[in-house]
Structures are given as structure tokens and as C-alpha cells.
Amino acid sequence: MTSRILRPVRGARHAARPRSGAALGLRLPLVAAAVVAAGLAAACGPTTEPTGAAAPATSGQPSRSLPEGTPAASAEASATASATPSASPTAPAAVSPSPSRTQSAPAAPKASRTSAAPAPAAQVPGPGYDSGADAQKLIDAALRTAKADGRMVLLDFGANWCGNCKAADKVFAQPQTAAILGASYHLVKIDIGGDSSANSALLRQYSPAGGTYKMPVLVVLSPSGTVRTDTHATGNPALTSEGINAFLRQWAS
Numbered sequence: 001m002t003s004r005i006l007r008p009v010r011g012a013r014h015a016a017r018p019r020s021g022a023a024l025g026l027r028l029p030l031v032a033a034a035v036v037a038a039g040l041a042a043a044c045g046p047t048t049e050p051t052g053a054a055a056p057a058t059s060g061q062p063s064r065s066l067p068e069g070t071p072a073a074s075a076e077a078s079a080t081a082s083a084t085p086s087a088s089p090t091a092p093a094a095v096s097p098s099p100s101r102t103q104s105a106p107a108a109p110k111a112s113r114t115s116a117a118p119a120p121a122a123q124v125p126g127p128g129y130d131s132g133a134d135a136q137k138l139i140d141a142a143l144r145t146a147k148a149d150g151r152m153v154l155l156d157f158g159a160n161w162c163g164n165c166k167a168a169d170k171v172f173a174q175p176q177t178a179a180i181l182g183a184s185y186h187l188v189k190i191d192i193g194g195d196s197s198a199n200s201a202l203l204r205q206y207s208p209a210g211g212t213y214k215m216p217v218l219v220v221l222s223p224s225g226t227v228r229t230d231t232h233a234t235g236n237p238a239l240t241s242e243g244i245n246a247f248l249r250q251w252a253s
Contacts, residue, residue, distance in 0.1 A: 121182030122151060127169035128160050129191035135199050142186040146223035152252060153223070154185045157203050158216035159193020165216045167239040174241055177248070184252035185220075192217075207232040220251045 122145075142153045158165035171177050172187070181187055192199050192215070204210070206219045207230045214236065220228040229251055231237070237247040 121179070122149075122186050124172065124178050124181045124187055125189050127166070127173065129158055129165075129189050129193070131160075131191040131194045131196065133191075135188070135190040135196075135202055138188045138190075139202070142188050143221070143223065143225055146186055146221075150223060151183075152185050152228070153221040153225075154181070154187045154248075155206060155219040155221065156187060156189045156216050157192045157199075157207070157213070157219070158189070159191060161193055162215045164214075164236075164239060168216050168244065171239060171241050171244045177241055177245055180245060180248045180252070184248065206230065209233050218247070 139153070139155065145151070146153050156165075156168070158168070172181060190199050190202060192203050192213075203213065203217065206221070206227055207213070207217055209230070209232055213232055216231075216236070218229075218231040218236065222228055237243040
């Protein structure tokens with residue numbers, strides 16, 4: 001009895017299956033159509049944003065440009081201008097060219113070959129007078145050297161027994177006076193205290209005033225041999241370092 005009842009039921013189920021499949025086939029297109037319609041409505045439906053507002057640009061999609069004159073376009077242009085650093089109106093500073101490495105340094109000025117080095121100090125004779133010396137040769141040699149170095153020639157006529165001549169010799173030996181003599185003069189000492197007629201003739205040649213000579217007689221000659229001063233005519237300076245130094249400085253040039 002039971003088996004008879006079940007058979008119709010199973011048969012009814014098998015008979016109903018084709019109907020369910022057909023109904024399902026009809027529902028699927030309807031569901032798909034509803035989904036597409038809902039998507040279109042969502043894409044093209046009304047929006048809550050104000051008219052003209054630009055949608056935010058998403059990664060990989062170009063942003064839409066807005067017509068000029070709209071508030072949103074003006075705001076976007078202002079934001080872009082403030083975010084972009086303005087170009088400097090001034091031209092870049094001119095860079096001074098670096099000197100070439102091959103440029104040679106300025107050559108040092110060459111010393112003039114014509115500039116003569118300072119002549120060494122002239123030798124100053126010691127105290128006393130050499131009665132056997134050839135005074136004329138000594139004067140000629142001093143004048144030749146004076147022409148070369150520009151110094152003056154100082155003739156000292158005296159005698160070994162003369163007290164004033166000894167006082168002058170002591171001053172000539174002092175360092176300061178000897179320095180002046182060596183820098184500016186060639187000193188020639190001539191003995192007129194003996195019987196030398198040649199030396200007496202030289203005295204009259206360079207001091208022609210004649211009469212009685214008060215020794216020492218100091219005669220200053222220029223390098224050319226011209227007499228510049230003669231103490232027999234002008235009088236002797238004080239035979240001290242101050243007197244003789246002042247005399248020597250006066251006629252040194």
C-alpha cells in the first residue's frame with residue numbers, strides 16, 4: 001500500500017522538474033535585467049554634489065577640465081598657482097670665469113742691470129803722515145776712484161809734530177766720523193812738515209792763497225778735481241767730533 005502511494009509522488013516530482021527549470025530560465029534574464037537597470041540608475045541617476053563640481057581624480061584616470069569662469073575652476077586654478085613655485089624673475093648671477101690653469105703667474109720685475117750696488121766704504125788712513133809717500137800718485141788714484149763711485153776727495157795737509165793735526169786724527173778715528181769719511185770721501189794725508197818740495201808745491205796748488213798756513217789744511221775736491229772748499233781760506237772747523245762731522249756732512253755732496 002505504501003509503495004503505491006510513493007510512486008505517484010516520485011512521479012509527480014519528476015514531472016515537476018521540467019517546469020521548475022523553465023521557470024528558472026525565465027527568472028534569470030529578469031534578474032540580470034534588473035541588475036543592469038539598477039546599475040544604470042546608479043550611474044546616471046541624480047547626484048548630491050552641486051552642479052559644476054569636479055569629481056575627484058582617481059589613480060589611473062585623467063581629471064576632467066572644467067569650463068573657465070566657474071567657481072570650481074577658479075578655485076582649482078588658485079590652488080594650482082599657490083602650489084607651483086614661481087620662477088625667479090631675476091636672471092641667474094653671472095659666474096665669473098675661473099682662471100685658466102695654464103695661465104702663467106706674472107713675472108717678477110727684473111732688476112735693472114744699470115743700477116749699481118752701493119760701493120763698499122772707502123779705507124780711512126790711520127793717524128800720522130807718511131813723509132816718504134808719493135803724494136801726487138795718491139791724489140791721482142783717489143780722483144780716479146772718486147770718478148767711479150762719486151765720492152769726494154779730502155786732502156789733509158799736516159805734520160807729525162803738529163798738535164792740531166794729532167787732535168784731528170783722533171776725531172777721524174772715532175766710529176761716527178770714520179763712517180762719514182768711509183761713506184762720502186777718499187782721504188789723502190800729505191806731509192808738509194819736512195823738506196819735501198813736491199808736497200809743498202801741492203799745498204800751493206790746491207790752496208793758492210799763500211802766506212802762513214795753519215795746519216791741518218783741509219781741502220775738499222770734487223771727483224773732477226775741482227776745489228770745493230779750502231780751510232786755509234775759510235778757517236778750520238772746531239777739531240771736535242761735532243765740528244769735524246758737521247764740516248764733512250756739509251761738503252759730502
